[in-house]
Amino acid sequence: MLDRRTFIRNGLALGAASATASLSGLPAWAQDTDMRLFWFGSPARAERTLAVAELFERANPGVTILGEVGGNDYWSKLTTMLAGGNAPDIFQLVPSRYADYAGRGAMLPLDEYLGSVIRTDRMMPDVMKLGRVNGITSGVPLSINAFALLYDTVAFESAGLTPPDRNTTWDDFAALCIEMTKAIDKPNVWAIGNAARYSYALEAFLVQRGKRLYGEDGRIGFDATDATDWYGYWDSLAKSGGCVSAEVQALDKIQIDSNPLSTGHAVMAIAFSNMLVGYQALQQNSIGLTVLPVAERGGPSGLFYKAGQQFGVASTAEDPELAARFLDFFLNDIEAGKALGLERGVPINLDVRAAVKPRLNEVEARSYDYIDSIADISGDYPPQVPVGAAELEERVYRTIADQLAFGQITPAEAGQSLVDQANAILG
Amino acid sequence: MSVNEAPLYRAPLWLRFKGQLAGYGFLSPWLIGLFALTLGPAVSSLYLSMTDYSLMSSPRWVGADNYVRIASDDPRFRAAMNVTFTYVLLSVPLKLIFALAIAVLLNKGLKGLNWFRAIFYLPSLIGGSVAIAVLWRQVFASDGIINQVLMAVFNYEGPSWIANPNTAIYTLVALAVWQFGSSMIIFLAGLRQIPTDMYEAASIDGASRARQFFKITLPLLTPVIFFNAVILTIDAFKAFTPAFVISDGSGGPIDSTLFYTLYLYQEAFTNFRFGYASALAWVLVAIIAGFTALAFLSAKYWVHYDD
Numbered sequence: 001m002l003d004r005r006t007f008i009r010n011g012l013a014l015g016a017a018s019a020t021a022s023l024s025g026l027p028a029w030a031q032d033t034d035m036r037l038f039w040f041g042s043p044a045r046a047e048r049t050l051a052v053a054e055l056f057e058r059a060n061p062g063v064t065i066l067g068e069v070g071g072n073d074y075w076s077k078l079t080t081m082l083a084g085g086n087a088p089d090i091f092q093l094v095p096s097r098y099a100d101y102a103g104r105g106a107m108l109p110l111d112e113y114l115g116s117v118i119r120t121d122r123m124m125p126d127v128m129k130l131g132r133v134n135g136i137t138s139g140v141p142l143s144i145n146a147f148a149l150l151y152d153t154v155a156f157e158s159a160g161l162t163p164p165d166r167n168t169t170w171d172d173f174a175a176l177c178i179e180m181t182k183a184i185d186k187p188n189v190w191a192i193g194n195a196a197r198y199s200y201a202l203e204a205f206l207v208q209r210g211k212r213l214y215g216e217d218g219r220i221g222f223d224a225t226d227a228t229d230w231y232g233y234w235d236s237l238a239k240s241g242g243c244v245s246a247e248v249q250a251l252d253k254i255q256i257d258s259n260p261l262s263t264g265h266a267v268m269a270i271a272f273s274n275m276l277v278g279y280q281a282l283q284q285n286s287i288g289l290t291v292l293p294v295a296e297r298g299g300p301s302g303l304f305y306k307a308g309q310q311f312g313v314a315s316t317a318e319d320p321e322l323a324a325r326f327l328d329f330f331l332n333d334i335e336a337g338k339a340l341g342l343e344r345g346v347p348i349n350l351d352v353r354a355a356v357k358p359r360l361n362e363v364e365a366r367s368y369d370y371i372d373s374i375a376d377i378s379g380d381y382p383p384q385v386p387v388g389a390a391e392l393e394e395r396v397y398r399t400i401a402d403q404l405a406f407g408q409i410t411p412a413e414a415g416q417s418l419v420d421q422a423n424a425i426l427g
Numbered sequence: 428m429s430v431n432e433a434p435l436y437r438a439p440l441w442l443r444f445k446g447q448l449a450g451y452g453f454l455s456p457w458l459i460g461l462f463a464l465t466l467g468p469a470v471s472s473l474y475l476s477m478t479d480y481s482l483m484s485s486p487r488w489v490g491a492d493n494y495v496r497i498a499s500d501d502p503r504f505r506a507a508m509n510v511t512f513t514y515v516l517l518s519v520p521l522k523l524i525f526a527l528a529i530a531v532l533l534n535k536g537l538k539g540l541n542w543f544r545a546i547f548y549l550p551s552l553i554g555g556s557v558a559i560a561v562l563w564r565q566v567f568a569s570d571g572i573i574n575q576v577l578m579a580v581f582n583y584e585g586p587s588w589i590a591n592p593n594t595a596i597y598t599l600v601a602l603a604v605w606q607f608g609s610s611m612i613i614f615l616a617g618l619r620q621i622p623t624d625m626y627e628a629a630s631i632d633g634a635s636r637a638r639q640f641f642k643i644t645l646p647l648l649t650p651v652i653f654f655n656a657v658i659l660t661i662d663a664f665k666a667f668t669p670a671f672v673i674s675d676g677s678g679g680p681i682d683s684t685l686f687y688t689l690y691l692y693q694e695a696f697t698n699f700r701f702g703y704a705s706a707l708a709w710v711l712v713a714i715i716a717g718f719t720a721l722a723f724l725s726a727k728y729w730v731h732y733d734d
Contacts, residue, residue, distance in 0.1 A: 072675065076696040083701070104481060104699065247587040250680040251568075391698045395677065402681045406592055 033319060035326065036066045038081075039092035039309075040074035042278065044343060051339040056329050063322065075390075082106050087314035089323050093139060095130070095307050095385055096199070096393050102138035103387035107312035110137045113324035119332050126381065127348045130307035133384050140327050143308035143345030145274040146374055147204045149292050154285035155267035159183035163290055166301070166377070170205075170233060173293035177242030180267065191242055192268040193260035194249040196234035196414075197401035199393060201270045201292075204302035205230055207379060208295040218386035220422045228415030231404055235411045246405035254398070257282060274308055274345035276367040289370045291377070301377040308345030346371045388425045396421045476705035486702060493706035504707070506682045507690040513596055514686065515663040518603040522659055523652065526607040530614035531644070544615070551608030560602070560672035564589055567598045589673060592683035599684060602669050610655045617651035618644070649730040657722050664715050667692070687711055 039049060046069050053065035068088060070077050075097070081087045082101075093101060101107060114120060114137055120128060130141035151163050159180055164173055177191035184191070195201040203213040205226075212221030237243045248265045252258045256278040260266035271279065273289060280287045292302055311330070313323040329336055337352030342364045347353045360368055396418065404414045438446075451458070476493055478486035497504050533543055553559055566572050567588035577583045588594045621644065629639050645652075667688040670678065678685030678693070691711070695704035 076692075079696050079699070100699065104484065247590040250590040250592075251587070253675045253677075394693065394697045395682075398677065398679065399681055402592070402679065406681065408681070 032062050032064070033322060034064050034066055035090070035319070035322060036068065036088035037090045037326075038068045038070060038078065038088035040070040041092075048340050048343050052330055052333075052336045055333070055336055055339065056326055059329070060322075060325075065326070082314070085316060087316055089317040089319075090311050090313055090326060092142075093310045093312055095310070097385075097390040098139070098307075098310055098312075099133045099385050099387045100390040101312065102133040102136075105315060107138040108315045108317060108320055108323075110139065110313065110324060110327075113321070113328075117321060117324040118328040122332065122349050122351045124305075124348050124350065127305075129381050131310055139310040139312035140331060141307035141310050141348055142330070143274065143342075144305040144348055144371065145272045145308045145345035146303050146305055146371060146378065147200060147292055148271060148273040148276070148370060149290050150261065150269045150271050150276060150279055151288050151290065152261070152267040152283065152285045153288045155180070155184065156288075163288055164293055166291055166294070167297050168293045169296060170293045174233070174237050174240075174242055177237060177268075178240050181241050184267065188245075188248065188265055190244045190248075190260070190266050192244070192266050192270070193252060194234055194238055194243045194246075194401065194405055195270045196231055196404060197249065197252070197398050198254065198270060199397045200272070202227075202230055202397075203382070204270075204292050205295075206302075207304065207382075208300050208302040210300070212383060214383060214386050214389065214426075216383040219426050220419065221383075222419075224412075224415045224419045226415075227418045228412050231401070231414040231418075232411035234401070235404055238405060246402065246407075249405055250402055272306070272308075272345075273367050273370050274342065276370075277342065277363055280363045289366055291374065300379060301374065302379075303374050303377060304379040304382060305371075306382065342367055386426055388427070391425050392422055396425070472705045472708060475702050476709050478702040479700075480702040480705075481699040489702070493703050494710070496703070497706060497710055503682065503685065503690060507678075507685045507687045510596060510678075510683065510685050511664065511687040514600060514603070514666065515660060517597075517600045518663050519656065519659045521600070521604045522607045522610060523655060525604055526610035526655065527614050527648075527652070529607065530611045530618060531640070533611075533615060534618045544612070547611055548608035551606045557668065557672050560669050563598065563602050563669070564673055590680055592679075592681045595674070595680060595683045599666075599669050599673065603663065603666070610659060613651060613655055614648070617648050621647045646731050650732060653722070653726055653730045657719060660718055660722070661715055664711065664718070 037049070037053060039045070046067070050067050053067055057063055057065060078087070078091055078101075087106070110118065110131070114128060118140065124144070127141060127144070128137060130144075131137050131139045149164060153163075156163050161176060161180055161183065164176065168176070180191035181189075199213060206213055206222050209226060211226055215221035234243065238245070243249075244260045244265050248260055248263075251263075252260060256262060256271075256275055259269050259271070259279075261269035261279060262282045269279065270292065276287060276289055294301060311327055313320060313327070317323050330340075331347075332349050332352065334352055334355045337347050337349065337356055338359060340347070341356060342360060346368060347356055357365075357368060400409075400414050400418050400421075403409045403417075404411065409417065475486055477488060477490055479489050479492075480486035529547055533540055533547075537543060550559075568574075568590075571588075573588065574584070586594055588598050625643050625647075626639055629643060634642065665688060666686055670684045670686040670689050671692070674680075674684045674689075676689070676693070678689045687707075688711070691704050691707040694700045694707060
């Protein structure tokens with residue numbers, strides 16, 4: 001006998017069963033899955049990143065990628081979410097802060113996926129080293145780039161000066177800057193920003209001397225003499241009018257749009273090769289790209305390939321394999337690579353690189369060619385930046401250089417102070 | 428029989444509570460907020476302040492170590508105290524003076540008083556916003572309005588106020604003083620409370636305007652001044668947004684705008700020392716409590732209550 005209540009109960013059971021049946025037989029990720037992806041950067045980057053997310057969604061029905069873009073508050077937001085246990089599944093990192101997150105267990109080890117889910121056969125040799133901390137792969141590099149000297153080609157033409165090349169020493173460069181500033185002959189415009197503040201410029205300077213910014217042991221790879229030489233160089237360049245005043249430099253937040261080159265206070269900048277696109281977007285004059293000055297002619301260039309940025313998978317990610325599959329897609333899929341272009345730097349997959357090359361516009365091609373052109377003078381990948389480096393970035397390098405620029409301390413005091421503070425923080 | 432006699436019957440506790448139940452019911456949104464959102468986190472931060480806690484790892488008990496380090500071995504704490512006290516000691520009195528002066532002017536029965544009041548109040552509404560801090564950065568830049576005026580009027584080439592470590596803090600004081608509106612509104616309300624016959628009597632006796640101000644207005648206004656001073660002091664100690672926006676979170680140049688709250692924030696969110704940051708927070712609580720207590724203790728010497 002069938003009463004109303006039984007009928008309803010059976011009906012419900014039947015419905016549930018058929019719903020289950022329709023799902024079984026499909027891979028696990030085919031259930032509606034959301035995956036959160038968090039990065040920072042320009043609107044152009046957002047557009048390209050979301051295009052990749054869309055391609056991935058199309059290849060994986062049922063998966064939805066929720067993109068979130070951070071601004072100036074990116075790091076505090078990320079930290080808050082990690083501490084609160086609601087971290088995005090995949091998030092973007094930069095080499096200078098990478099170990100601060102990886103070394104504290106924020107990211108899931110990816111070693112088991114490397115070579116299988118995340119294919120590495122077509123990648124640059126050893127490039128995955130750029131995602132390793134203490135021997136564990138905590139994330140993957142998204143691209144490579146290198147230090148470069150950016151210059152306003154029109155300024156050099158009208159001054160009748162030759163841009164630096166592989167044979168330009170730091171001393172030649174100082175003379176060039178002084179001459180350039182004189183040639184420009186405008187109030188509040190100099191040849192270049194005061195690069196004493198930039199840890200990456202110091203890093204190139206140190207590599208040329210056979211030292212490192214950070215050693216394999218997680219401590220600094222230089223001594224007070226090296227640092228004093230560095231600060232002394234910029235101090236005397238500032239005093240002889242070759243680089244910007246303290247007040248101009250203090251406003252640089254170490255971003256493309258706040259660099260003196262972009263604010264119209266300088267005609268050169270020490271930056272990363274992939275930033276050419278960003279710098280060029282803010283300039284009418286064509287921006288050229290060349291190597292950094294060297295310690296001595298024929299000596300080490302101080303250049304090496306660095307990770308542009310990295311992606312890490314949160315240790316709390318619900319579906320690590322899906323996240324790993326996304327990383328693989330992001331790095332190895334040709335169409336994804338075409339969507340990304342050079343915005344984050346040069347692709348690490350050689351096939352993707354070849355596919356991207358013919359599609360580059362003239363500005364991107366300059367950045368790409370630069371990376372190619374330094375292949376013969378690039379050194380080894382650097383040791384991983386240690387835990388605590390973020391704090392040095394955040395408050396030590398800039399503060400010491402500003403104290404020096406405002407005349408509060410001497411180069412020797414600055415050098416000693418950098419070594420002392422770095423030792424205190426890195427232990 | 429006396430009406431004052433104690434009642435013969437006292438309701439048992441549960442019955443009396445039952446009578447108040449409706450009251451607690453109405454209070455519950457606030458009570459829940461207090462316990463879940465304020466007291467809970469406060470207690471856990473007190474615990475964290477005695478731990479070494481860096482984001483992912485679980486907190487490790489270190490007792491009073493964090494407090495000892497704050498007191499004995501933290502140059503940035505001293506820098507932050509220096510900046511914060513400069514800010515409080517300059518911005519609070521200046522803001523009080525501005526607010527009171529404008530309130531007295533507006534109280535003269537100007538035409539269009541409501542308009543003026545709204546205009547002067549406007550900065551307080553928008554002043555805490557990020558947009559204004561960004562605007563402020565433009566105004567005080569090396570080629571900003573301030574320097575253009577200095578150049579045009581005095582032929583003086585001003586510094587880049589925000590980029591110079593010697594002047595950066597004063598631009599933040601100016602930003603704070605500019606937002607005198609809410610104190611001004613409270614002063615205006617206070618001025619309306621003063622009976623006009625006092626001024627009439629005083630002017631018949633030949634007291635000058637200035638004398639009237641110092642002998643009538645100011646003394647009768649002391650409760651309002653006291654209130655404003657306490658509120659402004661607490662707010663100034665807690666100031667965060669302007670320094671964060673203007674220095675881009677760095678407290679620079681050379682820590683010259685490193686407000687206490689900014690330092691606390693950096694310790695937690697860029698240096699991952701949540702335990703130490705919690706200790707810093709409690710030190711700030713103690714400082715604010717100390718200042719407020721001092722204000723209340725001093726009140727009986729200078730605040731006149733009309734009763």
